[in-house]
Amino acid sequence: GAVVSQHPSRVICKSGTSVKIECRSLDFQATTMFWYRQFPKQSLMLMATSNEGSKATYEQGVEKDKFLINHASLTLSTLTVTSAHPEDSSFYICSARRTVSGNTIYFGEGSWLTVV
């Protein structure tokens, strides 16, 4: 089946630094990928839609300068959390849309970010 890989699965960074999370579709091409944020015991909140070769579309309330998204190829999207603060600590999950066989969306395993 389709597989979406995220890296790193866990990362701890110091406050004020930047951290990059990668999302890869391993066996299909994804022109569209999505980035979500999930706080403990809460549902997924869409942050932005990442489109290959163009600028990402951010949801209302999400700072585009803080959460930089790059979708440079059909299999890779990256989320960079810039100048991280402790309140950015969360579970970040990406998903990729597989256009073949029904436009199904598959999720990555998620990345735990802890800012200390």
Next chain:
Amino acid sequence: QKEVEQDPGPLSVPEGAIVSLNCTYSNSAFQYFMWYRQYSRKGPELLMYTYSSGNKEDGRFTAQVDKSSKYISLFIRDSQPSDSATYLCAMSALQGAQKLVFGQGTRLTINP
């Protein structure tokens, strides 16, 4: 009012029981309906995908969509301890099932 409402539970049932999970929604434009299973500290795993109204069965899982009532369900037959997880409903109005709107998720525990 949230676009998608889902009882967060927790829901605890004995092994072998039939589990019923439900979501209601307010946006009549939703056409694509999905159920995801999420284990603790893991990404969601797609279980069922349904377009418009009707039933869909896959093994022990059955998904139902009633657009007239804006109500979707997931049934799990012969529930097993390995089914213990959080179940998220998700839906979209857009072609290609983009911009999913998720329910809060229901925490389910199957007791041996």
